[in-house]
Each structure stands twice: as structure tokens, then as C-alpha cells.
Amino acid sequence: MKSDQAVHYNIYYQQLNYFGYRIWLYDRYLAGLIGACQLKPGATVLDVGCGQGLFSYLFRKHGMAVQGIDISDVGILAAQRAYGDSGISFSVADIEDDMLSAQLGQFDCVFARGLSLYNRVDFPDNDEVTRKLLGFVKPGGFLMFLYYSNCSSKRSGSWRYHSWTELQHHFRHYPSARFYFSFKVDAYVFGQLAFSEPCTRINRLVSKWSRQGGDLICLVKKSFS
Numbered sequence: 305m306k307s308d309q310a311v312h313y314n315i316y317y318q319q320l321n322y323f324g325y326r327i328w329l330y331d332r333y334l335a336g337l338i339g340a341c342q343l344k345p346g347a348t349v350l351d352v353g354c355g356q357g358l359f360s361y362l363f364r365k366h367g368m369a370v371q372g373i374d375i376s377d378v379g380i381l382a383a384q385r386a387y388g389d390s391g392i393s394f395s396v397a398d399i400e401d402d403m404l405s406a407q408l409g410q411f412d413c414v415f416a417r418g419l420s421l422y423n424r425v426d427f428p429d430n431d432e433v434t435r436k437l438l439g440f441v442k443p444g445g446f447l448m449f450l451y452y453s454n455c456s457s458k459r460s461g462s463w464r465y466h467s468w469t470e471l472q473h474h475f476r477h478y479p480s481a482r483f484y485f486s487f488k489v490d491a492y493v494f495g496q497l498a499f500s501e502p503c504t505r506i507n508r509l510v511s512k513w514s515r516q517g518g519d520l521i522c523l524v525k526k527s528f529s
């Protein structure tokens with residue numbers, strides 16, 4: 305039986321480019337993140353909750369071997385239609401399925417942007433999903449966590465805007481974690497420099513006063529021990 309999430313996203317993804325992404329903007333954004341993690345062409349990437357597949361495609365464009373998974377079959381079909389020819393492997397799968405790690409193995413990078421499993425009130429104290437995702441990361445590889453939020457007290461009905469403090473609290477057990485907040489356009493202008501402490505500080509201030517949303521980001525390098 306399909307989960308509520310899959311049913312919802314199946315409706316959304318009937319619309320082409322449901323989130324209205326602009327490739328020129330996101331390409332530079334992703335390039336900055338790839339640089340921040342020093343991922344090289346040929347690296348393996350698991351895009352968890354890949355939706356209609358744009359980020360999988362952008363990783364592929366940067367020379368990576370990409371596997372995109374999502375619980376929405378409509379999303380996966382759209383991804384296959386749009387980007388299937390570029391050598392990306394897309395499949396319908398639930399990251400919470402215990403059999404999945406045996407099937408997929410481990411990756412140099414696990415990319416989770418806006419993964420709905422993080423849209424929960426107990427996010428600050430519950431790192432169950434993060435631990436699961438890190439199980440798919442090779443030692444020395446990266447978990448890229450990205451989540452749309454804002455730094456003001458503005459609220460959204462169906463989407464929980466996690467705060468900067470909550471982000472840090474969630475990842476407190478991971479000493480390698482680096483934290484950023486990006487509007488994406490900053491990465492378009494400044495490239496990798498956007499993923500720096502000063503840029504993040506400015507973006508957070510702007511978000512607080514303008515109520516403009518952006519991505520909360522945490523990059524975690526998995527230790528070898």
C-alpha cells in the first residue's frame with residue numbers, strides 16, 4: 305500500500321517541474337556544494353527523495369555516478385523521462401526499507417534535500433533518519449543534508465521550518481558537521497565561497513529580517529572508525 309507521502313507527491317509530480325527549479329541557479333549551487341565536499345568526478349552519489357530528478361541530473365552533469373530513489377512512482381517516472389538518458393539510475397524505493405542497504409551498498413555522497421522524513425517536530429532530538437542515511441555513506445564520504453527553512457519566526461502549515469539552533473542540535477553528535485544557510489543566489493554569485501561562515505551569517509540576518517527562506521545545510525563527513 306502507498307504511504308500518504310507517496311500519494312501526495314504523486315499528485316504534485318503530475319505537474320512538470322513542480323518546484324519551479326531554474327537549472328542555471330541550481331547548477332552553480334550544487335557545484336559549490338560539490339566543491340565544499342571536494343567530491344571528484346566518478347564519485348558515487350545516492351540522491352534520497354530525488355523527486356523529479358533535477359539534483360540527480362546536476363550531480364551527473366558534474367561527472368558523478370548517480371542513483372536516485374523516491375517513494376513516488378510518478379516522480380521517478382518523470383525523472384526517468386527527463387534525465388534517464390544521461391546514465392542515471394532511478395528507482396522507486398523507500399529509504400526506511402531495511403532491505404535497501406543490502407541492495408544499494410554505500411556511496412561517496414548521500415544527498416538528501418528536503419527529504420520529507422525530516423519534516424517533523426521532534427527533529428532537534430531525533431537523529432534516527434540521519435543515522436540511517438549515514439549507513440549508506442562510505443567511510444570518508446559525505447552526507448549532504450539540505451532543508452528549506454527560514455531564520456524568522458514565520459510559520460508554514462504543512463512544512464516545519466527548523467531553526468538554525470535546532471539544526472545544530474540535531475547534528476550535535478557529529479563532530480565533522482559544518483553548517484551553512486544559503487539563498488542559492490549567493491552560490492550563483494560567489495561560488496564555493498557562499499559555503500562559508502561569513503556568508504552564512506549575513507544570509508541568516510537577511511532571512512531573519514526579510515523572512516525570506518533558504519536552505520539550511522549540514523555537511524557531515526563520515527569518520528573511518
Ligand SMILES: C[S@@+](CC[C@H](N)C(=O)[O-])C[C@H]1O[C@@H](n2cnc3c(N)ncnc32)[C@H](O)[C@@H]1O
Nearest residue numbers: 313353354355374375376398399417418419420
Ligand atoms: C520536498 S520533496 C524534495 C524533492 C527533491 N529532493 C528536491 O529537493 O526537489 C521530498 C521528497 O522526499 C520523498 N520521500 C519522502 N519519504 C521518502 C522515503 N521514505 N524514501 C524516499 N523518498 C521519500 C518524497 O516522495 C518527495 O519526493
